[in-house]
Amino acid sequence: MRLIGSDNRTNEKHGGPVAGYRSRHTTLITEGDKFRPFDRNVFLLGLLIVVTAALFLLTRTIAARERRMEVDIAAFWYARGERQLNAKATTEATDAFRKAVAGDRENRRYAFALANALAAGNHDQEAMQTILRLREFDPENAEINLALARLAAKHNDLSETIRYYENAIYGRWTGTQVDQRRREVRIELIRLLIAHQQRDRALSELLILDGDLPQTATAHNDAAELFLQTGDVRHALNDFSEAMKLDVHDASALAGAGEASFQLGDYLKARRYLEAAVLQSPESQNAKQLLSLVRTVLSLDPEAPNISLKERQQRLLTIYMQALQRQENCLAQRSRNGSIGNLQELESEAVAFKPQLRIQSFRRNPDLMRSGLDLIYRMEQATNLLCGEPVGLDEAAILIAQRHGAHQ
Amino acid sequence: MNISISSLTLWLRLSEDRLFLVLTIVVGVLAALCAVLFTLAIKGTTVLLFGVSPSIPRLLLVPTLISLGTGFLLARFFPEAAGSGVPQTEAAFHLQQGRIPGRIAVGKFITGVLCIGSGHSMGREGPSVQIGAGLASSVGRLFRLSPTRSQSLVPVAAAAALSAAFNTPIAAVLFALEEIIGDMNAKLIGSTVAASVTAVIVERSILGSSPIFHVPQYRFVHPAELIAYAALGVIGGIVSLAFSKSLLQLRAIFLRLPARTKMFQPAIGGLIIGVLLIFFPQVLGVGYEYVDQSLNGGLLLHTMFALCLAKLAATVISYSSGNAGGIFAPSLYLGAMAGGVTGVLVHRFAPFPTGDPGAYAMVGMGTLFAGIIRAPMTSVLMIFELTDNYQVLVPLMVANMISFWISKEYQPKPLYHALLEQDHVYLPEVGARMVTSTWRARDIMSSDYISIPPESTFQRALEIASQYPEKCFLVANDGFFSGLITRDAIERATRSGRAEAPITNSVIHDLAYVHPDQVIGIALERLGKNPGLLPVLARGEPRRVEGVITSRSVVQFMEKNQQGQNGESKNAEKT
Numbered sequence: 001m002r003l004i005g006s007d008n009r010t011n012e013k014h015g016g017p018v019a020g021y022r023s024r025h026t027t028l029i030t031e032g033d034k035f036r037p038f039d040r041n042v043f044l045l046g047l048l049i050v051v052t053a054a055l056f057l058l059t060r061t062i063a064a065r066e067r068r069m070e071v072d073i074a075a076f077w078y079a080r081g082e083r084q085l086n087a088k089a090t091t092e093a094t095d096a097f098r099k100a101v102a103g104d105r106e107n108r109r110y111a112f113a114l115a116n117a118l119a120a121g122n123h124d125q126e127a128m129q130t131i132l133r134l135r136e137f138d139p140e141n142a143e144i145n146l147a148l149a150r151l152a153a154k155h156n157d158l159s160e161t162i163r164y165y166e167n168a169i170y171g172r173w174t175g176t177q178v179d180q181r182r183r184e185v186r187i188e189l190i191r192l193l194i195a196h197q198q199r200d201r202a203l204s205e206l207l208i209l210d211g212d213l214p215q216t217a218t219a220h221n222d223a224a225e226l227f228l229q230t231g232d233v234r235h236a237l238n239d240f241s242e243a244m245k246l247d248v249h250d251a252s253a254l255a256g257a258g259e260a261s262f263q264l265g266d267y268l269k270a271r272r273y274l275e276a277a278v279l280q281s282p283e284s285q286n287a288k289q290l291l292s293l294v295r296t297v298l299s300l301d302p303e304a305p306n307i308s309l310k311e312r313q314q315r316l317l318t319i320y321m322q323a324l325q326r327q328e329n330c331l332a333q334r335s336r337n338g339s340i341g342n343l344q345e346l347e348s349e350a351v352a353f354k355p356q357l358r359i360q361s362f363r364r365n366p367d368l369m370r371s372g373l374d375l376i377y378r379m380e381q382a383t384n385l386l387c388g389e390p391v392g393l394d395e396a397a398i399l400i401a402q403r404h405g406a407h408q
Numbered sequence: 409m410n411i412s413i414s415s416l417t418l419w420l421r422l423s424e425d426r427l428f429l430v431l432t433i434v435v436g437v438l439a440a441l442c443a444v445l446f447t448l449a450i451k452g453t454t455v456l457l458f459g460v461s462p463s464i465p466r467l468l469l470v471p472t473l474i475s476l477g478t479g480f481l482l483a484r485f486f487p488e489a490a491g492s493g494v495p496q497t498e499a500a501f502h503l504q505q506g507r508i509p510g511r512i513a514v515g516k517f518i519t520g521v522l523c524i525g526s527g528h529s530m531g532r533e534g535p536s537v538q539i540g541a542g543l544a545s546s547v548g549r550l551f552r553l554s555p556t557r558s559q560s561l562v563p564v565a566a567a568a569a570l571s572a573a574f575n576t577p578i579a580a581v582l583f584a585l586e587e588i589i590g591d592m593n594a595k596l597i598g599s600t601v602a603a604s605v606t607a608v609i610v611e612r613s614i615l616g617s618s619p620i621f622h623v624p625q626y627r628f629v630h631p632a633e634l635i636a637y638a639a640l641g642v643i644g645g646i647v648s649l650a651f652s653k654s655l656l657q658l659r660a661i662f663l664r665l666p667a668r669t670k671m672f673q674p675a676i677g678g679l680i681i682g683v684l685l686i687f688f689p690q691v692l693g694v695g696y697e698y699v700d701q702s703l704n705g706g707l708l709l710h711t712m713f714a715l716c717l718a719k720l721a722a723t724v725i726s727y728s729s730g731n732a733g734g735i736f737a738p739s740l741y742l743g744a745m746a747g748g749v750t751g752v753l754v755h756r757f758a759p760f761p762t763g764d765p766g767a768y769a770m771v772g773m774g775t776l777f778a779g780i781i782r783a784p785m786t787s788v789l790m791i792f793e794l795t796d797n798y799q800v801l802v803p804l805m806v807a808n809m810i811s812f813w814i815s816k817e818y819q820p821k822p823l824y825h826a827l828l829e830q831d832h833v834y835l836p837e838v839g840a841r842m843v844t845s846t847w848r849a850r851d852i853m854s855s856d857y858i859s860i861p862p863e864s865t866f867q868r869a870l871e872i873a874s875q876y877p878e879k880c881f882l883v884a885n886d887g888f889f890s891g892l893i894t895r896d897a898i899e900r901a902t903r904s905g906r907a908e909a910p911i912t913n914s915v916i917h918d919l920a921y922v923h924p925d926q927v928i929g930i931a932l933e934r935l936g937k938n939p940g941l942l943p944v945l946a947r948g949e950p951r952r953v954e955g956v957i958t959s960r961s962v963v964q965f966m967e968k969n970q971q972g973q974n975g976e977s978k979n980a981e982k983t
Contacts (some may be wrong), residue, residue, distance in 0.1 A: 041427060041551055048434055050545070055441050056610070059448070063614045066448050073460050102697045105618055118706075125764065126706045129624045398694070 002284055076146030078110050081117065090121040108134055115147060142171035146185055158196055165189040183209065187222060194229050203230045210235065217247040224256050233263045258287065262294060265403055267301075270294045296396040302369060303404050312398035313359045316372050319397040320357060323379040324350050327395050331389035341386055346379050370404070377401035420880045428557050428599070432564050435547055436603030439540030439565040440572035446517060446536050447573065447615075453525025454693055467527070467689065468682040468863015474526035475678025475731065478519050482730060483671040486515025491727065492531075492734040493520075493538025495824035497566055498588055499833050502925060503651050503947045506545055506559030513542025519732040526678070527685055527692045529722035530733020533573045537588075537734075540569030560596055563588040567600045568607035574736075575620055577601075577608040579790035586783045587824070588678045600671040620696055623703045623795045626767035632760040634806055640750045640768055641775055641807035645814025648779025651720055651739070652815070658728035659830060670730065677729025681722055688718040694737045697720070700770040702744040709752045717744035735823070739780040740773045767803075770795055774804050779811040780892050782822040834947045849931040850924035852965040853944045853955030859884040860893060862915065867907040869898045880940040882956060883915050891915035894939050923947045924954050931957055 081096030083274050097114035104110055111134055118127035128151050149164030158255060168185050186209050193202035204271055206226050213219045224239030237260035243253035258273035274291035298304065302315040327347055334340045362368050380390055380398045390398060457470045483492050489512055501509045520535035544565030548558030563584040571580035581604045585591065586914040662673050684691060690698045698715065701707050707715070723738040751768025754887045770791060777787035787808055792801060819826075825835050858870050861880040873881060873895050883890040901907070920934035935942040935957055942957040 045427070045430060045434075046552060048438075048550075052434060052437050052441070055445075056614075059441050059445050060614050062448050062452075063444065066452055069452075069455065073455070076460055098697070098701065102700075107623070124707065126704050129704055132624075133622065208571070 002214050040189075052187065059133060070103045071107075074100045074107065074110060077103065078107075078113065081113060085113075085117055085120070090117060093117045094121055094123070103336075108137065109390050112144070112147070119147070119151055119154075124154055127151055138166070140172045142168045142173045142181075142185075145171050149189075153192055161172075162189070162201075165192070179212075180214075183212070183219075187226065190226050190230075194226070199230050202226070203232055206230060206232070206235075210239065213239075215246060217243040217250045219255060220246065220249070221252050221256060224253075224260070228256070228260060228263070233260050237261045237264065249280055251284060251287075254280060255284060255287040255290075259290060262290060267294050267403075271298060293396060293399075296393060297399050297403070300375070300393070300396055301400050301403065303400075309362055310359055313357065313362055316369065316376075317357050319376055319393065319400060320350075320354075320372060321378045322381075322393045323397055324354075326387075326390070327379050327383050330383045334386050338386075341382060343382055343386065346375075346382050350379060352374060373401040373404055412755065416590040424553065424557060426551065428553065428560070429602075431547060431551065431553075432599045432603050433606050435540075435561055435565045436568040436606035437610050438543055438547070439536075439568035439603070440607035440975050442513075442517070442539045442543060443532075443536040443569045443572035444611055444614050445608070446520065446533055446539060448945050449517075449521040450524045450532055450693070453521050454527075457526055460691070463769040464686050467685040467692075468679075471527040471612050471678035471685065472675055473678075473680045474522055475528070475674040475729075476672070478522045478526075478731065479671045479674035481515070481519055481522075482674060482732065486512065486519055488512045489515035489519050489538075489732050490730045490825065491732065492534035492736070492824070493536075493541075493732075494534045494566075494587065494734065494736070495828045497538050497541040497562060498590075498835060499828055500541065500545070500651070501559060501562045501588055502590075502835055505555045506541075506548070506562035508538070508542040508545040508562070510542060510546040513539045513546070515714060516542065516732060523674070523726070523731040524693050524733050528678070528681055528733055528945035529691050529693070529695070529719060529738060530726050530730050531733065531735060531737025531739075532694055532733070533570055533736035534734025535732060536569040536573040537566045560599065563596055564599045564603045568603040571604040571607040572611035574790070575608065575611060576790050576793040577604040579603045579786050579793050580607075582789055583783060583786045586786050587781070619794065619891070620795055621700050621703055623768060623770060623797065624764075625797055626770065626795075626800060628767075628799045628803060629763045632758075633754075633762055634803060636750070636754040636758060636762060636768070637771060637807045638810055639754075640747055640772060641810025642814065643746055643750055644743065644772060644775030644807060644811035645779050646715070647720070647742055648739075648776055648811055648815045649818050651724065651742065651776075652782055652826070654720070655724045655727055655735075655823070656826055656830065658724055659827070662728050662730060663830060673730045677725050677731055680725050680729075684718060684722050684725075688715065688722075690715055691719045691722040695741050696737065699741050699773070699973070700767075701746040702748040703766045705748075705764055705766040705769075707745075707748060709749060712745045712748040712752070716742055716749065719745065735780065736777075738977065739776045742780075743773035743776030744769045744894045745772070746776065751909065771800055771804050771807050775807040775811040778808040779815040780823055782812065782815065782824075783814075784808050784812045832949070834923070836923065836947070847928040848924060849922045849926045849928065849944050849953070849957065849963075852928060852931065852962055853924065853957050854961040854964075855955040857882055857953070857956040859887075859953075862890040863883050864911055864913065865908050865909055866898055866901040866914075869893065869911050870902050870907070873898050877941070878936070878958070880958075882941065882953065883911070884945060884953055889921075889943055889945060889953045891917045892919055892941055892943075908952045919943075921945050922957070930955065935959070935962075 027286055029313050077096045077100035081093045081100060084090075084093035094117040097110060097117050100107075100110040101114050108160070111130055115127045117132040118124075118130065128148070131144055131147050131151065135141070135148065135292065138144060145164045145167035148169055149161050152161040152164055165185060169182055169189070173181060184221070186205060190202045190205045190209065193199075193205065206223065209221050209226075213223055220239040220243035224236040224243065227233070227236035227239060237257060240253045240257035240260055243250055244257060247253065254277035258270045258277055261267075261270035271291065271294045272327055274287050275293060277287040278291055281287065300315050300319055302312040302319075304315075307315075324347075327343060327350070331340060331343045331347060334343070353372070356365075356368060357372065376397055378400070380394055383394075384390060388397075419712055454669055457474065458466060476966075488496060488509075491514060495510075497508070516535050516538050520532070520539075524530050524532055524535075528714055541562045544561035545558060548561045553561070566588050567580045567584035569580075570583055571577045574580065582595070584604075586596065589596065593774060665673065698707070702712060714862060719738060719741050721734060723742075727735060748769040749763050750772065751763075751765030754762050754768065757766055758955045773794075774787040774791040777790065778784040781787070788801070788804055791804055792798070821829065828835060858872065858878065860872055860878055862883050866870075869881070879897070880892055882896050883893050893915050898911070901909065901911075901914060916939070920937045922931045922934055922943055922945075923925050925944070931942060931944075943953055944955045944957060946952040946954050
């Protein structure tokens with residue numbers, strides 16, 4: 001007797017050796033029954049399940065083999081993509097990385113390479129989406145955040161850019177020289193902040209950077225350059241000085257210190273640093289130009305110490321004549337094709353002032369020097385507005401006037 | 409011990425219920441395994457035939473030479489395996505009570521792998537459906553299930569196969585109900601869901617749970633975007649029409665070619681595909697990686713436009729020339745490209761804020777699916793399942809409905825049905841399919857009918873007619889219908905001295921007929937239009953007589969039915 005299901009109570013109630021009883025939950029078939037439709041079906045069902053299980057295992061094996069083949073093909077395409085990216089063939093590299101990713105979606109290295117190739121080919125939208133998907137799996141990965149920051153920066157999304165940069169700086173780095181790479185990312189962020197006029201934020205990042213600088217002239221020079229760009233000239237000078245201590249022959253540090261001193265109005269120090277810089281690096285045109293300007297300022301400053309009154313009068317007269325000449329040229333140029341602003345009035349004022357530029361007048365009126373410098377400053381500024389930035393003597397004249405508080 | 413007939417009947421019926429339930433799961437697993445194996449075999453064959461980075465001669469020669477082989481197989485051994493597989497499964501379900509020979513499933517697997525693996529621009533989902541359905545039909549026969557149960561296994565397996573092939577269990581269920589059965593309220597919904605879920609579990613346990621497409625979470629940016637999505641619906645409708653019409657027309661041309669060329673037609677298609685692959689290798693095979701790129705905004709405007717045209721041409725050529733493969737995947741490909749093009753244009757020129765072009769590519773997929781396959785609900789759910797993105801649901805529905813309407817307006821016959829009709833197979837209308845709880849013409853027809861050969865004389869016809877009491881006779885030859893002739897017409901002609909004249913002029917040709925699956929109401933209505941006899945003609949084989957309906961056969965059926973009901977009520981009383 002074969003029992004399918006189990007309900008012995010029911011079986012006892014109805015069953016004898018030849019009984020076939022069927023309840024809702026029980027099927028009982030005796031061996032002596034002639035009519036046994038389920039014997040065959042149960043056997044077939046068992047056989048079918050065995051065949052299905054075998055087919056399942058076979059399919060799994062084939063799938064695993066095919067998976068390995070796909071991974072190998074993906075590696076082939078990744079290597080090809082790397083070669084093409086190195087050869088600056090961005091489109092071909094992108095196609096190759098795409099195939100690598102399609103073959104091995106689990107490999108994040110491939111996806112990251114694809115994102116970078118896409119970004120290099122200016123397919124920013126897709127690059128962003130690819131990296132964002134990667135970030136879902138590894139939100140603290142510094143490299144992923146850095147790539148996102150660079151993409152967000154390309155789209156001028158400042159708040160997102162800053163967020164991703166900070167995530168990158170404080171994120172998890174892999175490999176060697178982690179501190180160095182962190183510093184580089186922070187410098188990248190500072191440059192971006194400066195470019196977006198976020199000077200205060202840039203300065204705070206710079207101060208953090210400054211506290212963590214390695215003792216190398218290059219690092220201090222870089223930081224000092226950034227301080228200069230944010231307008232914190234004193235910190236810049238400090239870092240240039242640090243760099244000079246580490247390498248007394250560092251032309252960049254000397255030139256930077258010269259520029260910082262120049263911006264602080266300390267022209268004597270600036271001349272000293274710049275002369276040293278030109279000596280170290282004679283091909284540095286910037287240093288040479290700045291040195292020339294500094295020398296002009298120092299040689300024409302009518303308020304310089306230890307010079308005679310006559311010398312002062314001569315110097316003021318020189319810069320006055322220079323300012324007047326430039327103003328007249330500008331007036332002539334603008335009167336032909338445009339407005340002239342208040343140049344006419346200033347010219348009248350300058351012409352009226354000219355008779356006072358005599359040595360006796362300076363003796364009688366000690367404030368005349370200040371008045372003269374103030375007038376020169378206003379003349380140069382008015383000319384700047386209409387005829388462009390000053391160069392050479394005119395620039396020096398403005399600096400001299402500013403140095404002595406003109407128009408303040 | 410005595411077993412009453414009624415309890416044995418009950419026992420057997422319930423047992424078949426249980427067996428069917430178990431078989432639903434087993435068939436679900438088997439269909440899924442076949443679908444996965446089919447996918448793996450296609451991938452493996454593609455790598456084997458084309459290598460990692462195919463050269464131009466290889467691109468040209470592989471489809472041509474392999475198609476020569478598949479052409480031979482399709483013409484000689486598996487003629488039913490050409491094409492998609494979905495319409496054939498539908499036809500088998502509706503016209504042959506789900507009977508699909510196992511040979512067809514085997515042939516579909518082999519030829520499908522060779523055709524798609526050798527670069528033909530066709531999909532793997534349709535063949536998977538037919539393979540799964542064929543397998544289910546074989547299982548049904550193996551277990552000697554009743555015809556109704558065997559038939560029921562077909563959509564169950566179709567859902568399982570599609571679920572495994574496309575990783576969309578809900579859409580697969582809906583597809584089986586909407587497309588295969590044609591009845592969204594079918595009783596099979598439970599079995600279909602069970603098989604579909606089983607299949608997707610099997611598929612994911614082998615291939616992993618990674619989706620086919622990796623789609624970002626797109627957003628519906630501005631209400632005015634619905635206008636753009638509506639425009640996408642119009643474009644989708646037009647592209648669907650272009651695809652359907654060109655496919656049908658080119659296929660009609662191939663079908664008109666002499667029968668001896670049938671073996672070489674796939675190779676002609678293969679050669680053209682080879683040339684196309686040289687310029688557009690992106691249209692090779694299924695091409696889902698490029699759909700993925702389009703969804704992620706990774707293709708340029710002109711590339712997507714060119715690929716849309718190239719894929720359309722490639723699929724039309726591959727299918728029309730008699731290769732084995734589906735149009736499911738190509739419709740998604742075309743949709744992604746058409747949607748991507750629309751998305752880029754909208755993004756550039758729309759005066760309101762818009763979503764990414766990828767979002768349009770995603771909606772475009774559903775739009776083309778609704779326009780070509782004509783399964784709008786399946787398309788909505790499928791895209792929803794594929795993308796897991798609720799935000800696109802409203803735009804998707806808007807675009808789908810417009811595309812569906814345009815396609816239906818200008819191509820009333822759905823593509824799958826039109827393809828079947830090109831092969832002289834006529835499916836019942838959707839309305840007729842929906843009626844499931846009533847008797848059909850096949851139930852009341854009599855297969856035992858008297859026929860008079862069309863070449864008979866009136867004398868011969870009278871000899872036959874005199875043996876039977878009927879007032880009207882079928883004129884048929886070897887079971888193929890020619891018309892009807894009445895006893896009156898025969899007797900009148902004999903009396904008027906035309907006994908030796910052929911009956912041809914008295915045969916009535918213009919008369920009503922029904923198909924076996926049509927409901928009894930239609931049969932009775934049409935019987936009233938004929939002179940006492942209504943022929944029942946096969947759908948799959950035009951003019952082949954399956955039986956006749958007469959007043960007598962109707963009365964006999966009613967009596968038999970009444971007796972059956974009386975017997976059942978007596979048994980119930982005894983119980």
